[in-house]
Amino acid sequence: MSNSTTDDSLITTEVQTDSNDGRAAPAAGTAVAARDLDVFYGDEQAIDDVTMEIPEKRVTALIGPSGCGKSTFLRCINRMNDMIEICRVEGDVEFGGKNVYDDDVDPVALRRKIGMVFQKPNPFPKSIRDNVAYGLKIQDFDGDVDARVEESLKGAALWDEVKDQLDSSGLELSGGQQQRLCIARAIAPDPEVILMDEPTSALDPVAASKIEDLIDDLAEEYTVIIVTHNMQQAARISDRTAVFLTGGELVEYDDTAKIFEDPEEQRVEDYITGKFG
Amino acid sequence: MPRENYRVRLDELREGVVAMGETVCARLDDAIEAAVTGDDELAQSVIETDHEVNETYLALEDECTELLALQQPVAGDLRLVTASFKIITDLERVADLATNVAAYGGPEGGVHDAVDVRDLGDGAREMVADAVAAYAARDPDACREIAASDDAFDERCREASEAVVRELLEADRARDAARDGPATTGGEALEASLDEVSQALLAVRDLERVADHAVNVAARTLYMIENDDELIY
Numbered sequence: 001m002s003n004s005t006t007d008d009s010l011i012t013t014e015v016q017t018d019s020n021d022g023r024a025a026p027a028a029g030t031a032v033a034a035r036d037l038d039v040f041y042g043d044e045q046a047i048d049d050v051t052m053e054i055p056e057k058r059v060t061a062l063i064g065p066s067g068c069g070k071s072t073f074l075r076c077i078n079r080m081n082d083m084i085e086i087c088r089v090e091g092d093v094e095f096g097g098k099n100v101y102d103d104d105v106d107p108v109a110l111r112r113k114i115g116m117v118f119q120k121p122n123p124f125p126k127s128i129r130d131n132v133a134y135g136l137k138i139q140d141f142d143g144d145v146d147a148r149v150e151e152s153l154k155g156a157a158l159w160d161e162v163k164d165q166l167d168s169s170g171l172e173l174s175g176g177q178q179q180r181l182c183i184a185r186a187i188a189p190d191p192e193v194i195l196m197d198e199p200t201s202a203l204d205p206v207a208a209s210k211i212e213d214l215i216d217d218l219a220e221e222y223t224v225i226i227v228t229h230n231m232q233q234a235a236r237i238s239d240r241t242a243v244f245l246t247g248g249e250l251v252e253y254d255d256t257a258k259i260f261e262d263p264e265e266q267r268v269e270d271y272i273t274g275k276f277g
Numbered sequence: 278m279p280r281e282n283y284r285v286r287l288d289e290l291r292e293g294v295v296a297m298g299e300t301v302c303a304r305l306d307d308a309i310e311a312a313v314t315g316d317d318e319l320a321q322s323v324i325e326t327d328h329e330v331n332e333t334y335l336a337l338e339d340e341c342t343e344l345l346a347l348q349q350p351v352a353g354d355l356r357l358v359t360a361s362f363k364i365i366t367d368l369e370r371v372a373d374l375a376t377n378v379a380a381y382g383g384p385e386g387g388v389h390d391a392v393d394v395r396d397l398g399d400g401a402r403e404m405v406a407d408a409v410a411a412y413a414a415r416d417p418d419a420c421r422e423i424a425a426s427d428d429a430f431d432e433r434c435r436e437a438s439e440a441v442v443r444e445l446l447e448a449d450r451a452r453d454a455a456r457d458g459p460a461t462t463g464g465e466a467l468e469a470s471l472d473e474v475s476q477a478l479l480a481v482r483d484l485e486r487v488a489d490h491a492v493n494v495a496a497r498t499l500y501m502i503e504n505d506d507e508l509i510y
Contacts, residue, residue, distance in 0.1 A: 231349075231351070232349050235351065260351045260352060260355075261351070261352060261355065261356075261504065262353075262356075262504035263352055268352075269352045269353055272351050272352055273280075273350070273352055273353065273354045274279050274280040274283065275279065275284075276279065
């Protein structure tokens with residue numbers, strides 16, 4: 001798959017298809033960086049002066065109590081908040097060396113590079129094949145669609161379960177399979193970053209554990225940023241954890257082991273040990 | 278406060294470990310008394326009630342396991358549970374050593390007087406009590422002081438062992454002197470002396486181990502308080 005992020009890749013609607021994508025290189029750089037980020041819904045501030053760098057090809061978890069702004073922050077990264085009329089964003093979200101809120105950035109091109117998986121599986125009422133190929137078709141992908149569908153389903157650990165029923169409706173799959181189908185759909189356009197907003201909260205423990213295993217595998221190729229209310233899940237699957245507390249404040253951001261073993265901030269300790277929240 | 282039941286269980290675990298520590302110190306007191314005086318009844322009491330400490334240990338171990346499995350503690354709570362899990366093992370070993378010490382007194386009237394069992398025993402017992410108090414009070418300075426005092430206690434034990442060895446040598450000389458008398462008298466005296474001396478050496482060794490367990494308790498307590506493993510080795 002391709003993976004060449006340039007300023008142009010965010011501006012143009014063309015899809016980069018070069019095979020030399022550089023993903024084999026060891027993860028070291030920053031995939032996404034927020035600089036002095038403020039987000040408002042009308043007069044209410046949802047994110048308060050957040051600055052953080054998210055490493056590439058790692059799993060970064062965003063945790064915090066309801067209403068702390070973690071999902072708002074996630075949705076800022078691929079400008080999903082653009083769809084909310086009263087939402088106002090100040091500061092920068094840098095991706096590929098460019099502020100994604102620059103006027104010349106095409107949100108559609110951005111979302112091909114930064115895919116998203118939501119809380120509830122939301123496959124289209126189409127075949128399994130078409131669900132995965134959907135993103136490719138709307139961007140006039142001129143490669144081998146079937147090969148990309150297979151590759152994406154394998155990447156989502158679903159291929160073996162559905163390879164003989166690609167023309168069946170995606171809605172016929174179980175909840176866990178539907179969520180993996182959505183992950184296949186998200187990775188088909190060859191993104192660099194996958195945003196996940198509580199991707200297992202609607203799933204039973206077995207289906208959730210498959211997604212967790214998959215997230216671990218995905219981080220070998222993609223940067224994964226996940227919002228979760230399940231702190232044990234954050235502890236299990238993430239490399240870095242950011243703790244947001246009420247008012248959209250990023251209180252602590254560190255290696256996950258550090259956060260869950262010996263956080264610096266008493267407020268973080270109180271939150272993760274269940275003393276409030 | 279959310280998770281009220283969970284917090285109560287953590288408090289009860291902490292209180293349970295402290296209570297176990299106090300019980301173990303009391304058993305150690307009795308063991309030292311029995312070793313010094315040769316009070317066989319008291320020694321038997323220490324030995325026969327050791328199962329109570331074992332049962333407390335198993336109950337606290339079960340509680341730690343259940344808290345880990347069902348409550349998934351993190352951060353300071355996790356360190357409390359894991360440190361407590363280790364500390365109760367040390368305390369249970371101290372109680373086992375107390376049964377040894379109690380038995381060294383024997384029915385004939387105390388450990389050989391080459392070793393001041395009262396002095397050494399009180400020193401070891403004080404280290405255990407201080408470590409348990411440091412755990413209860415979450416006192417990192419006390420933890421470091423207990424660890425720092427271990428070298429001095431080891432030195433006292435070494436000196437006590439040397440004194441015992443000197444007694445052994447004197448017994449050897451006594452055996453030589455006894456060669457001039459009836460043969461059976463010299464052999465019986467030697468056997469009795471060797472037995473007393475070996476019991477004294479074992480008492481010193483066990484009290485030194487008690488002090489080591491006190492240092493372990495202090496080390497785990499420091500980890501619990503500050504996430505600092507400098508004393509753990």
